[in-house]
Amino acid sequence: xxxxxxxxxxxxxxVGSPLSLECTVEGTSNPNLYWYRQAAGRGLQLLFYSVxxxxxxxxxxxxxxxxxxQDRQFILSSKKLLLSDSGFYLCAWSAHRTGLGNTIxxxxxxxxxxx
Amino acid sequence: DxxxxxxxxxxxxxxxxxNLPCNHSTISGNEYVYWxxxxxxxxxxxxxxxxxxxxxxxxxxxxxxxxxxxxxLILPHATLRDTAVYYCIxxxxxxxxxFGTGTSLTVIP
Numbered sequence: 001x002x003x004x005x006x007x008x009x010x011x012x013x014x015v016g017s018p019l020s021l022e023c024t025v026e027g028t029s030n031p032n033l034y035w036y037r038q039a040a041g042r043g044l045q046l047l048f049y050s051v052x053x054x055x056x057x058x059x060x061x062x063x064x065x066x067x068x069x070q071d072r073q074f075i076l077s078s079k080k081l082l083l084s085d086s087g088f089y090l091c092a093w094s095a096h097r098t099g100l101g102n103t104i105x106x107x108x109x110x111x112x113x114x115x
Numbered sequence: 116d117x118x119x120x121x122x123x124x125x126x127x128x129x130x131x132x133x134n135l136p137c138n139h140s141t142i143s144g145n146e147y148v149y150w151x152x153x154x155x156x157x158x159x160x161x162x163x164x165x166x167x168x169x170x171x172x173x174x175x176x177x178x179x180x181x182x183x184x185x186x187x188l189i190l191p192h193a194t195l196r197d198t199a200v201y202y203c204i205x206x207x208x209x210x211x212x213x214f215g216t217g218t219s220l221t222v223i224p
Contacts, residue, residue: 034212036214088156090158104212109157
């Protein structure tokens with residue numbers, strides 16, 4: 001069966017510091033990968049999605065970036081964090097196939113507090 | 116952007132059916148309706164999805180109107196553990212899933 005893991009689960013970072021959140025998927029190949037962010041009391045905002053290694057699409061311009069160095073690895077980064085980057089970050093995956101009946105599955109999430 | 120509209124919050128008595136509505140009047144012919152729920156501080160959990168026909172699984176039933184402009188998620192016997200935010204999503208062409216703000220369901224003892 002497929003599993004998705006992301007880490008760290010919780011982190012507190014000072015303003016201006018770098019960020020790296022990592023996500024890996026097991027049990028499938030060539031998945032579509034996603035990063036979402038959820039601010040406190042808000043809905044989920046799609047940040048990035050990837051359909052393959054090195055292929056990243058950005059939904060929202062910001063000081064965050066994403067990379068996919070390996071097939072099942074997705075990394076969310078920032079060179080300098082802002083207070084507004086605080087939130088709950090979720091990695092997700094879906095099978096790489098055409099058609100719209102394709103379910104997305106989420107990781108456990110990472111809580112980021114920028115102080 | 117989300118293509119769905121849901122009530123902000125709902126209450127349901129424990130043991131009763133919870134009926135969560137969703138409007139998606141601009142849905143296209145090949146777009147599916149998905150439902151997820153999110154318990155606080157956890158990743159969203161997949162519940163069910165459908166295209167045209169009504170669907171049922173071990174968690175819930177999904178009723179889609181004939182014109183596909185709205186749908187209802189039914190939790191047949193709500194329990195306290197069903198208290199969560201429920202998201203109705205229409206997946207647009209491509210690989211993106213856009214979530215709205217969802218319905219906060221509170222199951223009352």
